[in-house]
Amino acid sequence: MKQLLPLGAACLVLAACGGVPGNSVATVDGDPITKQDFQHWMTVVSRSAGQPSPPPLDAPGYVKCVAAKRKLTPTPAKGQPKVTDEQLKTQCKQEYDQARGQVVQLLVSLRWIDGEAEARDVKVTKAEVDRAFAEQKRQAFPKESDYLAFLKQTTQSEADVKARVRSELLGGKIRDQVVKRANTVSDQAISDFYAKNKARFGQPEKRDLRVVLTKDKAAADRAHAALERGDGWKAVTKKYSIDDTSKASAGKLPAQAKGTLDKELDDAVFSAKQGELVGPVKTQYGYYVFTVTNMVAPTQQTLAEAKPTIQQTLGAEAQQKAFTAWLEDFTARWREKTECAEGYRTSDCANGPKPTPTPSVE
Missing domain, CATH: 1.10.4030.10 (Porin chaperone SurA, peptide-binding domain)
Incomplete structure (x- = not known):
């Protein structure tokens, strides 16, 4: 009732x-x-x-x-x-x-x-x-x-x-x-x-990334070499990445805020130049190879x-x-x-x- x-x-x-x-x-x-x-x-x-x-x-x-x-x-x-x-x-x-x-x-x-x-x-x-x-x-x-x-x-x-x-x-x-x-x-x-x-x-600096996460350094080195010789991110992530989320979007990780990533990766990402291919970077999750595709300046x-x-x-x-x-x-x-x-x-x-x-x- x-x-x-x-x-x-x-x-x-x-x-x-x-x-x-x-x-x-x-x-x-x-x-x-x-x-x-x-x-x-x-x-x-x-x-x-x-x-x-x-x-x-x-x-x-x-x-x-x-x-x-x-x-x-x-x-x-x-x-x-x-x-x-x-x-x-x-x-x-x-x-x-x-x-x-x-x-x-x-x-x-x-x-x-x-x-x-x-x-x-x-x-x-x-x-x-x-x-x-x-x-x-x-x-x-x-x-x-x-x-x-x-x-x-x-x-x-x-x-x-x-x-x-x-x-x-x-x-x-x-x-x-x-x-x-x-x-x-x-x-x-x-x-x-x-x-x-x-x-x-305020809003911290944010960067759009493309990443490949591998289980070991050897796989990361191979992924890095493939990207350097011009292989596409979709093919490389499909072959080497162990992260299903980023693999599904050809390695794209948009709008990553400073201070929110694993420390080793965060340090590397926010000291890298846009378009530079960086890695391997060792973290607790594995080895990253990445590039910064876009930068958004911090605001206050x-x-x-x-x-x-x-x-x-x-x-x-x-x-x-x-x-x-x-x-x-x-x-x-x-x-x-x-x-x-x-x-x-x-x-x-x-x-x-x-x-x-x-x-x-x-």
């Missing part, structure tokens, strides 16, 4: 929950998230898995879930152990815990984004939501009947879908506001980057020429750094405002388990 939006799509970031009312699973800045809303989205998560009849998520006993799974569990082959109710209960608990985490994450993040948007005076209009919804619907569902089937299967209303579209739009505007402040790159920063990365803005962009690229690179890095710093602050602030009832506590809650740190890449 297609989804108009994945359940986490509305979440700009996921995290965050004093006293929680008895009819609620959590509060965000004192605003309750009701058990009714929680249960509705638990059903949506279960139905969105694509199973026509998903097992009910009836924590904590899981009686109905176990019974449903038992009906779907095949009879074991002779000599194989039977799946126990305890094993099925474990599966039910794992599925419930996973779905509970998704739903708490979704409902909490919707409130966080609303709260952050209000604090920043960020708004989206009904027209903006309707346009984005219509576009996403068009892309996901070619026919209206497909969309209606999706709503029925997942038990969502159109208001549910639009609520997540609205949150997604708010999240995008908040991000734009955050990164806009980091959009300025100084001329000094551009100059420093150019000086440290000058090679990135000036600072002025490289400036737009550097500005874009440094600007993107600054924006990502600013967004990452803001995201950490946003998560910490709103998590502290989020309290969850017992049985619903996740790492999104101030009174829940601590979030798992994101591994850093060295």
Whole structure:
């Protein structure tokens, strides 16, 4: 079954929950998230898995879930152990815990984004939501009947879908506001980057070659002699070359950049004169006989020429750094405002388990 939006799509970031009312699973800045809303989205998560009849998520006993799974569990082959109710209960608990985490994450993040948007005076209009919804619907569902089937299967209303579209739009505007402040790159920063990365803005000298690669020096000497007396490259490479790639093109190796060949060959190639027959040159791959057929001089962009690229690179890095710093602050602030009832506590809650740190890449 297609989804108009994945359940986490509305979440700009996921995290965050004093006293929680008895009819609620959590509060965000004192605003309750009701058990009714929680249960509705638990059903949506279960139905969105694509199973026509998903097992009910009836924590904590899981009686109905176990019974449903038992009906779907095949009879074991002779000599194989039977799946126990305890094993099925474990599966039910794992599925419930996973779905509970998704739903708490979704409902909490919707409130966080609303709260952050209000604090920043960020708004989206009904027209903006309707346009984005219509576009996403068009892309996901070619026919209206497909969309209606999706709503029925997942038990969502159109208001549910639009609520997540609205949150997604708010999240995008908040991000734009955050990164806009980091959009300025100084001329000094551009100059420093150019000086440290000058090679990135140039092209080394390149030479077109014709080569014969042989297994030993004796064969290379014979190839060299044949070429000197006027035999064609096609005939010589066919007879002597052990390199199938260059042999197939009569020895042609176009646009070889300085510093990219085997060292011995590189030294010989870039000290040779155009048209000179050189070799044999011993390398780890065998013996080369070659001639340089064309030379392309190295190029180097000036600072002025490289400036737009550097500005874009440094600007993107600054924006990502600013967004990452803001995201950490946003998560910490709103998590502290989020309290969850017992049985619903996740790492999104101030009174829940601590979030798992994101591994850093060295």
